[in-house]
Amino acid sequence: MKPLIVLNLKTYLEGTGEGAVRIARACKEVGEESGIEIAIAPQFCDIYRVASQVDVPVYSQHLDGVGAGSFTGHAFAKCIKDAGAVGTLINHSECRLKLADIEASVTAAKGEGLRTIICTNNIATTAAAAALGPDYVAVEPPELIGSGIPVSKADPEVVTGSVAAVERIDTAVKVLCGAGISKGEDLKAAIELGSVGVLLASGIVKAKDPKAALEDLVSLI
Amino acid sequence: MKPLIVLNLKTYLEGTGEGAVRIARACKEVGEESGIEIAIAPQFCDIYRVASQVDVPVYSQHLDGVGAGSFTGHAFAKCIKDAGAVGTLINHSECRLKLADIEASVTAAKGEGLRTIICTNNIATTAAAAALGPDYVAVEPPELIGSGIPVSKADPEVVTGSVAAVERIDTAVKVLCGAGISKGEDLKAAIELGSVGVLLASGIVKAKDPKAALEDLVSLI
Amino acid sequence: MKPLIVLNLKTYLEGTGEGAVRIARACKEVGEESGIEIAIAPQFCDIYRVASQVDVPVYSQHLDGVGAGSFTGHAFAKCIKDAGAVGTLINHSECRLKLADIEASVTAAKGEGLRTIICTNNIATTAAAAALGPDYVAVEPPELIGSGIPVSKADPEVVTGSVAAVERIDTAVKVLCGAGISKGEDLKAAIELGSVGVLLASGIVKAKDPKAALEDLVSLI
Amino acid sequence: MKPLIVLNLKTYLEGTGEGAVRIARACKEVGEESGIEIAIAPQFCDIYRVASQVDVPVYSQHLDGVGAGSFTGHAFAKCIKDAGAVGTLINHSECRLKLADIEASVTAAKGEGLRTIICTNNIATTAAAAALGPDYVAVEPPELIGSGIPVSKADPEVVTGSVAAVERIDTAVKVLCGAGISKGEDLKAAIELGSVGVLLASGIVKAKDPKAALEDLVSLI
Numbered sequence: 001m002k003p004l005i006v007l008n009l010k011t012y013l014e015g016t017g018e019g020a021v022r023i024a025r026a027c028k029e030v031g032e033e034s035g036i037e038i039a040i041a042p043q044f045c046d047i048y049r050v051a052s053q054v055d056v057p058v059y060s061q062h063l064d065g066v067g068a069g070s071f072t073g074h075a076f077a078k079c080i081k082d083a084g085a086v087g088t089l090i091n092h093s094e095c096r097l098k099l100a101d102i103e104a105s106v107t108a109a110k111g112e113g114l115r116t117i118i119c120t121n122n123i124a125t126t127a128a129a130a131a132l133g134p135d136y137v138a139v140e141p142p143e144l145i146g147s148g149i150p151v152s153k154a155d156p157e158v159v160t161g162s163v164a165a166v167e168r169i170d171t172a173v174k175v176l177c178g179a180g181i182s183k184g185e186d187l188k189a190a191i192e193l194g195s196v197g198v199l200l201a202s203g204i205v206k207a208k209d210p211k212a213a214l215e216d217l218v219s220l221i
Numbered sequence: 222m223k224p225l226i227v228l229n230l231k232t233y234l235e236g237t238g239e240g241a242v243r244i245a246r247a248c249k250e251v252g253e254e255s256g257i258e259i260a261i262a263p264q265f266c267d268i269y270r271v272a273s274q275v276d277v278p279v280y281s282q283h284l285d286g287v288g289a290g291s292f293t294g295h296a297f298a299k300c301i302k303d304a305g306a307v308g309t310l311i312n313h314s315e316c317r318l319k320l321a322d323i324e325a326s327v328t329a330a331k332g333e334g335l336r337t338i339i340c341t342n343n344i345a346t347t348a349a350a351a352a353l354g355p356d357y358v359a360v361e362p363p364e365l366i367g368s369g370i371p372v373s374k375a376d377p378e379v380v381t382g383s384v385a386a387v388e389r390i391d392t393a394v395k396v397l398c399g400a401g402i403s404k405g406e407d408l409k410a411a412i413e414l415g416s417v418g419v420l421l422a423s424g425i426v427k428a429k430d431p432k433a434a435l436e437d438l439v440s441l442i
Numbered sequence: 443m444k445p446l447i448v449l450n451l452k453t454y455l456e457g458t459g460e461g462a463v464r465i466a467r468a469c470k471e472v473g474e475e476s477g478i479e480i481a482i483a484p485q486f487c488d489i490y491r492v493a494s495q496v497d498v499p500v501y502s503q504h505l506d507g508v509g510a511g512s513f514t515g516h517a518f519a520k521c522i523k524d525a526g527a528v529g530t531l532i533n534h535s536e537c538r539l540k541l542a543d544i545e546a547s548v549t550a551a552k553g554e555g556l557r558t559i560i561c562t563n564n565i566a567t568t569a570a571a572a573a574l575g576p577d578y579v580a581v582e583p584p585e586l587i588g589s590g591i592p593v594s595k596a597d598p599e600v601v602t603g604s605v606a607a608v609e610r611i612d613t614a615v616k617v618l619c620g621a622g623i624s625k626g627e628d629l630k631a632a633i634e635l636g637s638v639g640v641l642l643a644s645g646i647v648k649a650k651d652p653k654a655a656l657e658d659l660v661s662l663i
Numbered sequence: 664m665k666p667l668i669v670l671n672l673k674t675y676l677e678g679t680g681e682g683a684v685r686i687a688r689a690c691k692e693v694g695e696e697s698g699i700e701i702a703i704a705p706q707f708c709d710i711y712r713v714a715s716q717v718d719v720p721v722y723s724q725h726l727d728g729v730g731a732g733s734f735t736g737h738a739f740a741k742c743i744k745d746a747g748a749v750g751t752l753i754n755h756s757e758c759r760l761k762l763a764d765i766e767a768s769v770t771a772a773k774g775e776g777l778r779t780i781i782c783t784n785n786i787a788t789t790a791a792a793a794a795l796g797p798d799y800v801a802v803e804p805p806e807l808i809g810s811g812i813p814v815s816k817a818d819p820e821v822v823t824g825s826v827a828a829v830e831r832i833d834t835a836v837k838v839l840c841g842a843g844i845s846k847g848e849d850l851k852a853a854i855e856l857g858s859v860g861v862l863l864a865s866g867i868v869k870a871k872d873p874k875a876a877l878e879d880l881v882s883l884i
Contacts, residue, residue, distance in 0.1 A: 013289040017303035043297060044265035045281075045304035060266075062294030068234040070367050070423070073283030073296075073316030076264060082238035083266035095294030096540040099533060103567050124574055125545050131569040131611060146291050169573060169611065202291070317761040320754060324788050346766050348794035352832060353787055390794060390832065455731040459745035485739060486707035487723075487746035502708075504736030510676040512809050512865070515725030515738075515758030518706060524680035525708035537736030588733050644733070 003187065003221060004176065004197035006059060006117065007204055008041045008089065015205045020046040024054040026211035031056065034218040041089055044075060051084020060088040062095045065104025077108040087115030090134070093142045106132050117176065126162040130169040136176050137166060138199045144179035146202050151179040152189035163194035182213065184220040191221070224408065224442060225397065225418035227280060227338065229262045229310065233426045241267040245275040247432035252277065255439040262310055265296060272305020281309040283316045286325025298329040308336030311355070314363045327353050338397065338420070344379060348386040351394045358387060358396055359420045365400035367423050372400040373410035384415035403434065405441040412442070445629065445663060446618065446639035447480045448501060448559065450531065454647045462488040466496040468653035473498065476660040483531055486517060493526020502530040504537045507546025519550040529557030532576070535584045548574050559618065565600060569607040572615045579608060579617055580641045586621035588644055593621040594631035605636035624655065626662040633663070666850065666884060667839065667860035669722060669780065671704045671752065675868045683709040687717040689874035694719065697881040704752055707738060714747020723751040725758045728767025740771040750778030753797070756805045769795050780839065782862070786821060790828040793836045800829060800838055801862045807842035809865050814842040815852035826857035845876065847883040854884070
C-alpha cells in the first residue's frame with residue numbers, strides 16, 4: 001500500500017493565504033513525481049482558495065458534528081465539502097473534542113463522503129477512536145509535536161502498540177503517526193512500525209524550501 | 222448615523238457555498254439602493270468565495286485570539302483578513318468564549334484592522350464586553366434567537382439598558398441588538414431604542430425571497 | 443450477578459446537603475433489605491458529609507484526570523477518595539469530557555482504586571468507552587434523560603446493541619443503562635436486555651417518598 | 664482597610680483532606696494573631712470538612728452559575744454554601760469560564776450570600792470583570808502564577824492599571840492581586856500599589872512550615 005502523507009498547515013504564516021497555495025503546489029508536484037499521496041490541511045478560510053487552484057487532496061483541520069441550522073462559527077461538513085475538501089482531521093491535539101462530538105463529527109463527515117482522520121494521544125485513546133469507525137487514526141504523543149524529535153525514534157512502542165490495538169478493534173481502520181516527523185528516515189521508520197503514513201507540519205511548512213523537504217521525506221520509500 | 226445591518230448565515234443550507242454568494246449579492250444590491258450598510262457573515266470556508274465575487278462587507282462568524290503558530294483548527298485573524306473579511310463576530314451565543322479569549326480575540330482582530338462585534342446575552346455582560354473596547358456590542362437574549370419574536374418588542378429594556386450601560390463604560394462603543402429581528406418595524410424599533418443597527422439571521426436567510434425580505438427590513442429607515 | 447443501581451443526585455435541592463444524607467440512608471436501608479447494591483452520587487461538596495455519616499457506596503459525579511498540583515477548581519482523584527468515595531461517574535451527559543480527558547480520568551481514578559463508570563450517548567461511543575477499560579459503561583440516550591420514558595422501553599436496541607458492542611471490545615467491562623428509569627419494571631427490563639444495572643436520578647430523588655420509590659425499583663428482581 | 668489574604672490550596676497534596684484542615688488551622692491562628700483576614704480555598708470535597716472543623720473563612724475554588732436541577736458534576740451555589748463556604752473564586756486562570764458563565768456564577772453566588780472574587784489576566788479583562796459587580800477582582804498575569812516572581816515586582820503596572828480601571832467602572836469593587844506572592848514584602852508592595860490584598864498558593868501551601876510562612880507574609884502590615 002502506498003503511504004499517505006498529510007501536511008497540516010496550522011496557522012503558520014508560511015501556510016496562510018497565498019502561502020497555502022504555494023505549499024499545495026509543492027505537495028502536488030512531489031506527489032506526482034513520487035506516486036505517493038500527499039494531502040494538505042490548510043486553514044478553513046483557505047480551503048476554497050487552495051482546492052480551486054491546485055489539484056491536490058485537501059483536508060480540513062477540523063469539522064464540527066453539526067447539521068444545517070443555527071450553528072454560528074462552526075465547521076459544517078457540507079460547507080467544507082463544497083469548498084473542495086476531500087477529508088478532515090478530527091480531534092487534533094490543538095483542537096480536542098468531547099467523545100460524543102468526535103462521533104458526531106465522524107458521522108457528519110461520512111455523510112458528505114469526506115475521509116476521516118481522528119487524532120489521538122496514546123494507545124488507549126487510539127483504540128477508542130478506532131471503535132468509532134474512521135478511515136484513519138493518527139496517533140501523536142503531544143509532548144513530541146513540534147519537537148523535531150520523531151515519534152518513530154522517541155516512542156516507537158506507541159506506534160506499534162496503536163497498530164496492534166486498532167487491529168483488534170477494526171481491521172478496516174488504518175493507522176497514521178505523527179509528532180516530530182520531517183525526514184525521509186522518519187517516514188520510512190513510521191511505515192516499518194506498521195503505520196500507513198504520517199501527519200506532519202512545521203518540519204515541512206517552516207522549511208526554507210518546502211518542496212525540497214517533501215522530496216527528502218519521500219526519498220526512502 | 223446610518224444603521225449597520227449584519228446578516229449571519231450560520232450553517233443554514235440556504236447560505237452555504239453558492240447560496241452564500243447569492244445572498245451576498247442581495248445584500249449588496251439592497252445596500253446600494255438604500256444607502257444602508259448591509260454586511261454578511263458567511264461560514265469560514267465561504268469567506269474567500271463571497272469576498273472575491275461580491276463587493277459587500279464580509280464578517281467572519283468567529284475569530285480565535287491566536288497568533289501564527291501551532292493552532293490547528295483555529296480561526297486566525299490574518300487568514301480571515303487575507304480571505305477578504307473586514308470584521309468579525311466574537312462570542313456569538315452559539316460560539317461562546319471564555320472572557321480571556323474574548324479579549325485576545327478583540328486584540329487579534331484589531332491587529333489586522335478588522336472591525337469587532339462582541340455578542341452578549343444581557344445588560345451585565347454587555348457592560349463587561351464594552352470594557353474590552355470593541356467597535357460594537359450586539360446584545361441578544363438567547364431565548365429570543367430564532368424565535369421570530371423581535372427583542373425590540375419582547376424585551377425593549379435589554380436594549381435601552383445596554384445602551385445606557387455601554388454609555389457609562391465607553392462612549393466610543395456602539396450597540397447593536399439582535400434576536401427575532403426580521404421586519405422593517407423591528408429595525409425601526411431597534412434604532413428608536415438607541416441601538417445603531419441589528420444582527421439577524423433566519424428571518425432573512427430562510428425567507429422565500431431574501432432580497433425582498435431585506436428590502437422590507439430597510440423600508441422604514 | 444446482583445445488579446448495581448447508581449442514584450445520581452445531580453444538583454437537585456432534595457439531594458443537596460442534609461437532603462443527600464437522608465436519601466443516602468434510604469439507599470442503605472433498601473440495599474440491605476434487598477441485597478442489591480445501591481450506590482449514591484452526591485455533589486462534590488456532599489461526598490464527605492454523606493460518606494462519613496452513612497455506610498453506603500458513594501460515587502463522585504465527575505472526576506478530572508489531573509494529578510496533584512496547580513489545578514484550581516478540579517475534581518482530584520485523591521481528594522475524592524479521601525472524602526470517602528469508592529467510585530466515580532465520568533463523562534455524564536451533563537458533564538461531557540474530551541476523549542483524552544476521559545482516558546486520563548479513568549487512569550487517575552484507577553490509581554486511587556476508585557471504580558469507574560463512563561457515561562455514553564449511543565452504541566458507537568459505548569464501544570469507544572469500553573476500549574478505555576473502565577469497570578462500567580452506562581449508556582444513556584440524552585433525549586430520554588429526565589423524560590420519564592425508560593430507555594428500556596423507548597430504545598431497547600441501544601441497550602442490547604451496547605451490550606453486544608462492549609462484548610466485542612472487552613468482556614471485562616459491564617454495561618449499565620439509564621435515562622427515564624424509575625420503576626421496578628424498568629430495572630427488570632434493563633437486566634433482561636443484558637445490562638447489569640441502572641443509573642437513575644429524578645425518578646427517585648424527586649419522588650415524594652424516595653425510600654418507597656427505591657423499594658418499588660428493586661421489587662421485581 | 665485591613666487586607667484580605669486568600670490562600671488557594673489547588674490540588675496540592677499538602678492541602679488535600681487532612682492537609683487542608685491543618686493549613687486552615689494555620690490560617691486561623693495567624694489571622695487571629697495579626698488581625699488580618701486570611702481565607703482558605705480548599706477543593707470542593709474538602710469544604711465541608713474544613714468548615715465544620717476550623718473557624719476560618721472558607722472559599723470555593725470555583726462555582727457554576729447553575730440552579731437546582733439536572734446539572735451533574737457542577738458546583739452548585741447552595742451546596743457550596745451549605746457545606747460552609749462564605750465565598751468563591753470565579754474564573755481562576757486554571758478554571759477559566761465563558762463570559763456569560765462568569766456573570767451567571769456571580770449572580771448565583773450572590774443569591775446565596777457568597778462573596779465573589781473574579782480572577783483575571785490583564786487590565787482589560789479586569790475592567791470587564793468589574794462591570795459584572797463582584798466583591799473583588801483578582802488580577803493575576805498567568806505567566807507569573809507559580810513562578811515565585813511576585814507580580815508586584817515583575818509587573819507593578821498591571822496592578823496599578825487594574826486599580827485605576829476598576830475605579831472608573833465601579834468604585835464598590837475592590838482589587839486583589841496574585842501570582843508569585845509569598846513574602847511579607849510582596850503583600851506590602853501589593854497594598855502600596857492600591858490592591859486590598861492578595862491571592863496566593865504554592866508559596867505558602869508548599870512551604871516547609873505554612874504557619875511560619877503566613878506569619879512572614881503578614882509581618883510588614
